[in-house]
Amino acid sequence: MRDAYIYILIAALVTYAIRVLPLTLIRKPIQNTFIKSFLYYVPYITLAVMTFPAIVEATQSPIAGCIALVVGILASWFGLGLFPVACICCVVVFVAEFVLI
Amino acid sequence: MIQFSLKVILLPPMKISDNTKAYFDGLRDGTPIGLGYFAVAFSLGIVAQKAGLNASQGFIASFFNMASAGEYALFTSIMAGATYVEVAIATLIINARYLLMSCSLSQKFSQETPYFHRFLVGFGITDEIFGISIAQKGFLNPRYTYGALTVAMPLWALGTSFGIIAGNSLPIQIVSAFSVALYGMFLAIIVPPAKQNTTILVSIIISFVMSLLFAKLPYISSLSAGTRIIILTIVISAVFAIIRPIKDEDTK
Numbered sequence: 001m002r003d004a005y006i007y008i009l010i011a012a013l014v015t016y017a018i019r020v021l022p023l024t025l026i027r028k029p030i031q032n033t034f035i036k037s038f039l040y041y042v043p044y045i046t047l048a049v050m051t052f053p054a055i056v057e058a059t060q061s062p063i064a065g066c067i068a069l070v071v072g073i074l075a076s077w078f079g080l081g082l083f084p085v086a087c088i089c090c091v092v093v094f095v096a097e098f099v100l101i
Numbered sequence: 102m103i104q105f106s107l108k109v110i111l112l113p114p115m116k117i118s119d120n121t122k123a124y125f126d127g128l129r130d131g132t133p134i135g136l137g138y139f140a141v142a143f144s145l146g147i148v149a150q151k152a153g154l155n156a157s158q159g160f161i162a163s164f165f166n167m168a169s170a171g172e173y174a175l176f177t178s179i180m181a182g183a184t185y186v187e188v189a190i191a192t193l194i195i196n197a198r199y200l201l202m203s204c205s206l207s208q209k210f211s212q213e214t215p216y217f218h219r220f221l222v223g224f225g226i227t228d229e230i231f232g233i234s235i236a237q238k239g240f241l242n243p244r245y246t247y248g249a250l251t252v253a254m255p256l257w258a259l260g261t262s263f264g265i266i267a268g269n270s271l272p273i274q275i276v277s278a279f280s281v282a283l284y285g286m287f288l289a290i291i292v293p294p295a296k297q298n299t300t301i302l303v304s305i306i307i308s309f310v311m312s313l314l315f316a317k318l319p320y321i322s323s324l325s326a327g328t329r330i331i332i333l334t335i336v337i338s339a340v341f342a343i344i345r346p347i348k349d350e351d352t353k
Contacts, residue, residue, distance in 0.1 A: 004158050010185055011175045012165035014192040015199070020223030022203035024216075037342035043198035044294065044301050045341070046334040047287040048308035050170060053316050054326075055284040060277045072285045076292030082229075083137035086144075089285030094278035
Protein backbone atom coordinates (compact mmCIF):
# COMPACT_ATOMS: atom_id res chain seq x y z
CA MET A 1 0.00 0.00 0.00
CA ARG A 2 1.24 3.46 -0.92
CA ASP A 3 1.62 6.20 1.67
CA ALA A 4 -1.62 8.04 2.48
CA TYR A 5 0.28 11.25 3.27
CA ILE A 6 1.81 11.31 -0.23
CA TYR A 7 -1.64 10.86 -1.77
CA ILE A 8 -2.93 13.75 0.35
CA LEU A 9 0.07 15.93 -0.49
CA ILE A 10 -0.32 15.33 -4.24
CA ALA A 11 -4.05 16.12 -4.15
CA ALA A 12 -3.42 19.24 -2.05
CA LEU A 13 -0.69 20.56 -4.34
CA VAL A 14 -2.73 19.99 -7.50
CA THR A 15 -5.82 21.56 -5.94
CA TYR A 16 -3.90 24.59 -4.69
CA ALA A 17 -2.27 25.09 -8.09
CA ILE A 18 -5.69 25.00 -9.77
CA ARG A 19 -7.07 27.54 -7.32
CA VAL A 20 -4.22 29.98 -7.18
CA LEU A 21 -2.62 30.01 -10.64
CA PRO A 22 -5.47 31.72 -12.52
CA LEU A 23 -5.95 34.15 -9.66
CA THR A 24 -2.28 35.16 -9.68
CA LEU A 25 -1.43 34.81 -13.39
CA ILE A 26 -4.52 35.57 -15.45
CA ARG A 27 -5.67 39.15 -15.29
CA LYS A 28 -8.11 39.04 -18.22
CA PRO A 29 -11.13 36.76 -18.80
CA ILE A 30 -10.61 33.63 -20.91
CA GLN A 31 -11.68 34.30 -24.50
CA ASN A 32 -11.49 30.82 -26.03
CA THR A 33 -15.08 29.61 -26.36
CA PHE A 34 -14.23 25.90 -26.23
CA ILE A 35 -12.22 26.19 -23.00
CA LYS A 36 -14.86 28.46 -21.47
CA SER A 37 -17.63 26.02 -22.41
CA PHE A 38 -15.65 22.98 -21.28
CA LEU A 39 -14.98 24.52 -17.86
CA TYR A 40 -18.60 25.57 -17.66
CA TYR A 41 -19.93 22.01 -18.09
CA VAL A 42 -17.29 20.19 -16.02
CA PRO A 43 -18.78 20.75 -12.55
CA TYR A 44 -22.25 19.51 -13.47
CA ILE A 45 -21.05 16.50 -15.40
CA THR A 46 -18.40 15.39 -12.92
CA LEU A 47 -20.82 15.68 -9.98
CA ALA A 48 -23.51 13.80 -11.93
CA VAL A 49 -21.07 11.02 -12.81
CA MET A 50 -19.91 10.77 -9.21
CA THR A 51 -23.44 10.71 -7.80
CA PHE A 52 -24.93 7.95 -9.91
CA PRO A 53 -24.77 4.99 -9.59
CA ALA A 54 -22.57 5.52 -6.48
CA ILE A 55 -25.51 6.73 -4.35
CA VAL A 56 -27.29 3.44 -4.99
CA GLU A 57 -24.20 1.40 -4.09
CA ALA A 58 -23.36 3.37 -0.92
CA THR A 59 -26.34 2.17 1.09
CA GLN A 60 -27.04 -1.28 2.54
CA SER A 61 -30.15 -1.62 0.40
CA PRO A 62 -29.90 -0.42 -3.24
CA ILE A 63 -33.63 0.40 -3.14
CA ALA A 64 -33.03 2.85 -0.27
CA GLY A 65 -30.29 4.49 -2.35
CA CYS A 66 -32.66 4.79 -5.33
CA ILE A 67 -35.33 6.42 -3.18
CA ALA A 68 -32.74 8.84 -1.76
CA LEU A 69 -31.69 9.73 -5.31
CA VAL A 70 -35.25 10.48 -6.42
CA VAL A 71 -36.15 12.38 -3.23
CA GLY A 72 -32.86 14.33 -3.39
CA ILE A 73 -33.55 15.37 -6.98
CA LEU A 74 -37.11 16.43 -6.13
CA ALA A 75 -36.02 18.37 -3.02
CA SER A 76 -33.32 20.20 -5.01
CA TRP A 77 -35.75 20.83 -7.86
CA PHE A 78 -38.13 22.56 -5.45
CA GLY A 79 -35.41 24.84 -4.24
CA LEU A 80 -34.02 23.37 -1.01
CA GLY A 81 -30.37 24.16 -0.29
CA LEU A 82 -27.33 21.90 0.11
CA PHE A 83 -27.71 21.23 3.80
CA PRO A 84 -31.46 20.43 3.85
CA VAL A 85 -31.18 18.15 0.82
CA ALA A 86 -28.26 16.27 2.38
CA CYS A 87 -30.28 15.79 5.59
CA ILE A 88 -33.41 14.66 3.78
CA CYS A 89 -31.45 12.04 1.82
CA CYS A 90 -30.00 10.66 5.07
CA VAL A 91 -33.41 10.46 6.73
CA VAL A 92 -34.94 8.80 3.67
CA VAL A 93 -32.27 6.09 3.67
CA PHE A 94 -32.63 5.53 7.39
CA VAL A 95 -36.40 5.17 7.20
CA ALA A 96 -36.35 3.10 3.99
CA GLU A 97 -33.82 0.65 5.39
CA PHE A 98 -35.73 0.44 8.65
CA VAL A 99 -38.77 -0.69 6.65
CA LEU A 100 -36.95 -2.81 4.05
CA ILE A 101 -34.36 -4.65 6.11
CA MET B 102 -30.11 56.74 31.53
CA ILE B 103 -29.67 52.97 31.48
CA GLN B 104 -30.29 52.91 27.77
CA PHE B 105 -27.67 55.55 27.31
CA SER B 106 -25.01 53.63 29.22
CA LEU B 107 -25.85 50.42 27.33
CA LYS B 108 -25.41 52.30 24.12
CA VAL B 109 -22.00 53.43 25.26
CA ILE B 110 -21.00 49.85 26.02
CA LEU B 111 -22.42 48.33 22.86
CA LEU B 112 -21.34 51.03 20.47
CA PRO B 113 -17.95 52.37 21.47
CA PRO B 114 -17.27 55.78 19.95
CA MET B 115 -14.34 54.33 18.01
CA LYS B 116 -15.32 53.82 14.37
CA ILE B 117 -15.16 50.21 13.20
CA SER B 118 -12.81 49.99 10.23
CA ASP B 119 -14.01 48.67 6.89
CA ASN B 120 -11.57 45.79 7.18
CA THR B 121 -12.95 44.69 10.54
CA LYS B 122 -16.50 44.95 9.23
CA ALA B 123 -15.61 42.89 6.16
CA TYR B 124 -14.05 40.21 8.37
CA PHE B 125 -17.11 39.98 10.63
CA ASP B 126 -19.46 39.96 7.63
CA GLY B 127 -17.47 37.01 6.37
CA LEU B 128 -17.72 35.26 9.75
CA ARG B 129 -21.49 35.76 9.72
CA ASP B 130 -21.98 34.46 6.16
CA GLY B 131 -19.50 31.65 6.69
CA THR B 132 -21.30 30.19 9.71
CA PRO B 133 -24.21 28.44 7.93
CA ILE B 134 -21.73 27.27 5.30
CA GLY B 135 -19.51 25.87 8.04
CA LEU B 136 -22.39 23.97 9.65
CA GLY B 137 -23.32 22.45 6.31
CA TYR B 138 -19.66 21.61 5.75
CA PHE B 139 -19.45 19.83 9.07
CA ALA B 140 -22.34 17.52 8.16
CA VAL B 141 -21.07 16.81 4.67
CA ALA B 142 -17.47 16.38 5.87
CA PHE B 143 -18.80 13.88 8.37
CA SER B 144 -20.10 11.67 5.57
CA LEU B 145 -16.85 12.22 3.69
CA GLY B 146 -15.05 11.01 6.81
CA ILE B 147 -16.95 7.74 6.59
CA VAL B 148 -15.55 7.27 3.09
CA ALA B 149 -12.07 8.20 4.35
CA GLN B 150 -12.38 5.67 7.13
CA LYS B 151 -13.26 2.94 4.62
CA ALA B 152 -10.09 3.96 2.75
CA GLY B 153 -8.11 3.29 5.93
CA LEU B 154 -7.28 6.87 6.93
CA ASN B 155 -7.04 7.85 10.60
CA ALA B 156 -8.58 10.98 12.13
CA SER B 157 -5.48 13.16 11.84
CA GLN B 158 -4.89 12.14 8.22
CA GLY B 159 -8.52 13.02 7.49
CA PHE B 160 -8.10 16.40 9.22
CA ILE B 161 -4.98 17.19 7.21
CA ALA B 162 -6.54 15.99 3.94
CA SER B 163 -9.61 18.15 4.46
CA PHE B 164 -7.76 21.21 5.76
CA PHE B 165 -5.43 21.31 2.77
CA ASN B 166 -7.88 20.22 0.09
CA MET B 167 -11.22 21.78 1.06
CA ALA B 168 -13.01 20.08 -1.83
CA SER B 169 -15.84 17.60 -1.32
CA ALA B 170 -15.78 16.01 -4.77
CA GLY B 171 -11.99 16.18 -5.01
CA GLU B 172 -11.50 14.57 -1.63
CA TYR B 173 -14.09 11.95 -2.39
CA ALA B 174 -12.05 11.03 -5.46
CA LEU B 175 -8.88 11.09 -3.34
CA PHE B 176 -10.29 8.72 -0.75
CA THR B 177 -11.81 6.30 -3.26
CA SER B 178 -8.49 6.32 -5.15
CA ILE B 179 -6.63 5.44 -1.96
CA MET B 180 -9.17 2.70 -1.32
CA ALA B 181 -8.68 1.33 -4.84
CA GLY B 182 -4.88 1.53 -4.52
CA ALA B 183 -4.66 3.93 -7.48
CA THR B 184 -1.29 5.27 -8.63
CA TYR B 185 -0.09 8.75 -7.62
CA VAL B 186 -0.43 9.88 -11.24
CA GLU B 187 -4.07 8.75 -11.32
CA VAL B 188 -4.75 10.76 -8.16
CA ALA B 189 -3.10 13.85 -9.62
CA ILE B 190 -5.13 13.61 -12.85
CA ALA B 191 -8.39 12.85 -11.04
CA THR B 192 -7.86 15.82 -8.71
CA LEU B 193 -7.01 18.06 -11.64
CA ILE B 194 -10.14 17.15 -13.61
CA ILE B 195 -12.61 17.03 -10.75
CA ASN B 196 -11.42 20.32 -9.28
CA ALA B 197 -11.09 21.96 -12.70
CA ARG B 198 -14.12 24.09 -11.93
CA TYR B 199 -12.04 25.98 -9.38
CA LEU B 200 -9.89 27.07 -12.30
CA LEU B 201 -12.88 28.88 -13.73
CA MET B 202 -13.85 30.34 -10.37
CA SER B 203 -10.28 31.48 -9.79
CA CYS B 204 -10.28 33.23 -13.19
CA SER B 205 -13.52 34.91 -12.35
CA LEU B 206 -12.36 35.94 -8.87
CA SER B 207 -9.20 37.49 -10.34
CA GLN B 208 -11.46 40.14 -11.89
CA LYS B 209 -12.86 40.92 -8.47
CA PHE B 210 -9.55 42.18 -7.04
CA SER B 211 -8.76 45.87 -6.93
CA GLN B 212 -5.33 46.84 -8.27
CA GLU B 213 -4.74 48.42 -4.86
CA THR B 214 -5.18 45.14 -2.97
CA PRO B 215 -1.71 43.80 -2.12
CA TYR B 216 -0.74 40.92 -4.38
CA PHE B 217 -0.15 38.35 -1.61
CA HIS B 218 -3.90 38.29 -0.84
CA ARG B 219 -4.43 36.42 -4.11
CA PHE B 220 -2.37 33.51 -2.78
CA LEU B 221 -4.43 33.35 0.42
CA VAL B 222 -7.89 33.86 -1.08
CA GLY B 223 -7.04 31.25 -3.73
CA PHE B 224 -6.46 28.69 -1.00
CA GLY B 225 -10.10 28.99 0.07
CA ILE B 226 -11.95 28.77 -3.23
CA THR B 227 -14.79 26.28 -2.77
CA ASP B 228 -18.18 26.41 -4.47
CA GLU B 229 -19.79 28.13 -1.49
CA ILE B 230 -16.94 30.46 -0.45
CA PHE B 231 -16.53 31.49 -4.07
CA GLY B 232 -20.29 32.04 -4.29
CA ILE B 233 -20.48 34.46 -1.36
CA SER B 234 -17.19 36.19 -2.28
CA ILE B 235 -18.16 36.87 -5.89
CA ALA B 236 -21.55 38.14 -4.72
CA GLN B 237 -19.93 41.02 -2.78
CA LYS B 238 -20.59 44.47 -4.17
CA GLY B 239 -17.68 46.11 -5.96
CA PHE B 240 -14.15 44.86 -5.37
CA LEU B 241 -13.63 42.01 -2.94
CA ASN B 242 -12.13 42.83 0.44
CA PRO B 243 -10.06 39.67 1.06
CA ARG B 244 -10.85 39.93 4.77
CA TYR B 245 -14.43 39.00 3.96
CA THR B 246 -13.26 35.69 2.51
CA TYR B 247 -10.89 35.19 5.47
CA GLY B 248 -13.81 35.67 7.88
CA ALA B 249 -15.84 33.01 6.11
CA LEU B 250 -12.85 30.66 6.02
CA THR B 251 -12.14 31.16 9.73
CA VAL B 252 -15.35 29.35 10.56
CA ALA B 253 -15.79 27.09 7.51
CA MET B 254 -12.33 25.52 7.25
CA PRO B 255 -11.99 24.14 10.81
CA LEU B 256 -15.54 22.79 10.69
CA TRP B 257 -14.84 21.08 7.39
CA ALA B 258 -11.64 19.49 8.72
CA LEU B 259 -13.15 18.55 12.10
CA GLY B 260 -16.22 17.06 10.43
CA THR B 261 -13.98 14.73 8.46
CA SER B 262 -12.15 13.60 11.61
CA PHE B 263 -15.42 13.04 13.44
CA GLY B 264 -16.73 10.98 10.52
CA ILE B 265 -13.60 8.81 10.61
CA ILE B 266 -13.85 8.28 14.37
CA ALA B 267 -17.62 7.75 14.49
CA GLY B 268 -17.65 5.70 11.30
CA ASN B 269 -15.94 3.00 13.36
CA SER B 270 -18.39 3.00 16.23
CA LEU B 271 -21.75 4.06 14.78
CA PRO B 272 -24.36 1.40 14.04
CA ILE B 273 -24.44 0.29 10.41
CA GLN B 274 -27.91 1.84 9.86
CA ILE B 275 -26.60 5.30 10.76
CA VAL B 276 -23.46 4.93 8.66
CA SER B 277 -25.57 3.79 5.72
CA ALA B 278 -27.86 6.81 6.11
CA PHE B 279 -24.98 9.30 6.44
CA SER B 280 -23.21 7.86 3.43
CA VAL B 281 -25.71 9.54 1.08
CA ALA B 282 -25.33 13.06 2.57
CA LEU B 283 -22.52 13.88 0.18
CA TYR B 284 -24.53 12.76 -2.84
CA GLY B 285 -27.50 14.76 -1.59
CA MET B 286 -25.28 17.83 -1.56
CA PHE B 287 -24.04 17.09 -5.07
CA LEU B 288 -27.66 16.84 -6.25
CA ALA B 289 -28.47 20.18 -4.62
CA ILE B 290 -25.59 21.73 -6.60
CA ILE B 291 -26.46 20.30 -10.03
CA VAL B 292 -30.26 20.16 -10.05
CA PRO B 293 -31.20 23.87 -9.65
CA PRO B 294 -29.13 24.98 -12.69
CA ALA B 295 -30.62 22.06 -14.65
CA LYS B 296 -34.06 23.44 -13.92
CA GLN B 297 -33.07 26.74 -15.56
CA ASN B 298 -31.03 25.35 -18.43
CA THR B 299 -32.13 22.47 -20.65
CA THR B 300 -28.61 21.79 -21.92
CA ILE B 301 -27.37 21.21 -18.38
CA LEU B 302 -30.38 19.00 -17.72
CA VAL B 303 -29.63 16.88 -20.77
CA SER B 304 -25.92 16.73 -19.92
CA ILE B 305 -26.74 15.46 -16.42
CA ILE B 306 -29.12 12.78 -17.72
CA ILE B 307 -26.53 11.62 -20.24
CA SER B 308 -23.91 11.60 -17.47
CA PHE B 309 -26.13 9.42 -15.28
CA VAL B 310 -26.78 6.95 -18.11
CA MET B 311 -23.14 6.78 -19.24
CA SER B 312 -21.92 6.45 -15.66
CA LEU B 313 -24.28 3.52 -15.09
CA LEU B 314 -23.14 1.88 -18.35
CA PHE B 315 -19.47 2.36 -17.44
CA ALA B 316 -20.10 0.79 -14.05
CA LYS B 317 -21.83 -2.26 -15.53
CA LEU B 318 -20.29 -2.98 -18.96
CA PRO B 319 -17.67 -5.72 -19.15
CA TYR B 320 -14.02 -4.55 -19.44
CA ILE B 321 -14.89 -0.88 -18.77
CA SER B 322 -16.27 -1.65 -15.31
CA SER B 323 -12.88 -3.11 -14.36
CA LEU B 324 -11.34 0.39 -14.64
CA SER B 325 -11.06 2.17 -11.28
CA ALA B 326 -13.96 4.44 -10.30
CA GLY B 327 -11.60 7.45 -10.43
CA THR B 328 -10.52 6.67 -13.99
CA ARG B 329 -14.10 6.20 -15.15
CA ILE B 330 -15.02 9.58 -13.64
CA ILE B 331 -12.11 11.29 -15.41
CA ILE B 332 -12.89 9.73 -18.80
CA LEU B 333 -16.62 10.47 -18.61
CA THR B 334 -16.09 14.05 -17.38
CA ILE B 335 -13.61 14.94 -20.12
CA VAL B 336 -15.51 13.26 -22.95
CA ILE B 337 -19.02 14.43 -22.07
CA SER B 338 -17.89 17.99 -21.21
CA ALA B 339 -15.88 18.24 -24.42
CA VAL B 340 -18.79 16.98 -26.53
CA PHE B 341 -21.15 19.50 -24.94
CA ALA B 342 -18.57 22.28 -25.31
CA ILE B 343 -18.47 21.51 -29.05
CA ILE B 344 -22.17 21.01 -29.77
CA ARG B 345 -23.46 23.59 -27.26
CA PRO B 346 -20.77 26.23 -26.76
CA ILE B 347 -21.85 28.68 -24.08
CA LYS B 348 -22.87 32.22 -24.85
CA ASP B 349 -21.83 35.01 -22.54
CA GLU B 350 -25.18 35.16 -20.77
CA ASP B 351 -24.83 31.53 -19.64
CA THR B 352 -21.98 32.36 -17.31
CA LYS B 353 -23.91 35.02 -15.43
